[in-house]
Amino acid sequence: MSLLLRRLKKSFREPDGNELPIINIEHFEIKSGEQVALIGSSGGGKTTLLHLISGIHTPDSGEVIIDQVNIAGLGEPARDRFRAMKIGYIFQTFNLLPAFTALENVLLGMSFSGKKANREEAIALLDEVGLKHRLSHRPSKLSVGEQQRVAIARALANKPKLLLADEPTASIDSRNQDNVLRMIRDVCNEHKVSLLLVTHSEEVAGQYGRVETLSDFNKPEELLAASKM
Numbered sequence: 001m002s003l004l005l006r007r008l009k010k011s012f013r014e015p016d017g018n019e020l021p022i023i024n025i026e027h028f029e030i031k032s033g034e035q036v037a038l039i040g041s042s043g044g045g046k047t048t049l050l051h052l053i054s055g056i057h058t059p060d061s062g063e064v065i066i067d068q069v070n071i072a073g074l075g076e077p078a079r080d081r082f083r084a085m086k087i088g089y090i091f092q093t094f095n096l097l098p099a100f101t102a103l104e105n106v107l108l109g110m111s112f113s114g115k116k117a118n119r120e121e122a123i124a125l126l127d128e129v130g131l132k133h134r135l136s137h138r139p140s141k142l143s144v145g146e147q148q149r150v151a152i153a154r155a156l157a158n159k160p161k162l163l164l165a166d167e168p169t170a171s172i173d174s175r176n177q178d179n180v181l182r183m184i185r186d187v188c189n190e191h192k193v194s195l196l197l198v199t200h201s202e203e204v205a206g207q208y209g210r211v212e213t214l215s216d217f218n219k220p221e222e223l224l225a226a227s228k229m
């Protein structure tokens with residue numbers, strides 16, 4: 001699934017009412033099946049960008065075109081449906097549902113997409129991230145790294161065509177990091193999934209053929225300068 005961002009702009013309001021431009025991208029593209037690592041300074045807008053791509057947030061202007069559909073132009077229910085069916089999102093803060101077990105969180109990831117929840121597949125995914133012995137634990141009873149791995153299994157559960165991963169190995173030890181990265185790579189290679197993976201780790205970024213630095217193509221300071229003219 002291809003991704004094209006065109007003239008994408010997003011600002012937030014500071015508490016004093018001033019505009020805070022975060023995203024100003026003229027053009028950015030990921031081809032179908034391409035795997036891209038994204039690095040950038042803290043607070044530079046990486047998470048905001050993933051929220052715009054996934055339709056969690058809408059831009060102030062511009063387009064987010066995923067396989068010819070401008071999801072920025074869709075209403076919220078349609079964006080939610082599109083995301084559930086086509087996009088896997090590994091959140092920086094995991095966003096697991098606290099009242100449900102690890103297995104139920106993965107099963108819910110499947111059922112939101114409209115596909116039939118498949119217990120065996122969900123268990124296999126949790127097994128792959130090394131959590132077969134933690135199926136019935138709720139998130140609060142899991143370590144942070146285990147929660148991150150549940151979030152990874154859940155993001156892959158609906159067989160996404162575009163995978164957005166916000167520092168997916170930040171809380172994981174190096175052995176599990178390698179497993180998780182291999183798993184993400186295998187899934188992307190096998191099913192031709194496009195990947196945008198945010199990382200602070202040069203070691204992780206170095207494993208990808210294409211590494212982008214956000215500030216090379218995101219120029220929010222230009223919006224600020226224009227508003228002061």
Ligand SMILES: Nc1ncnc2c1ncn2[C@@H]1O[C@H](COP(=O)(O)OP(=O)(O)OP(=O)(O)O)[C@@H](O)[C@H]1O
Nearest residue numbers: 012013014022040041042043044045046047048049
């Ligand atoms: N809802 C919001 N309202 C106001 N400002 C916001 C909001 N969301 C994000 N910001 C601001 O936008 C900037 C970019 O945040 P973002 O989380 O996208 O950065 P990031 O590159 O992912 O950072 P990190 O690497 O530290 O996770 C930050 O300065 C943040 O304070």
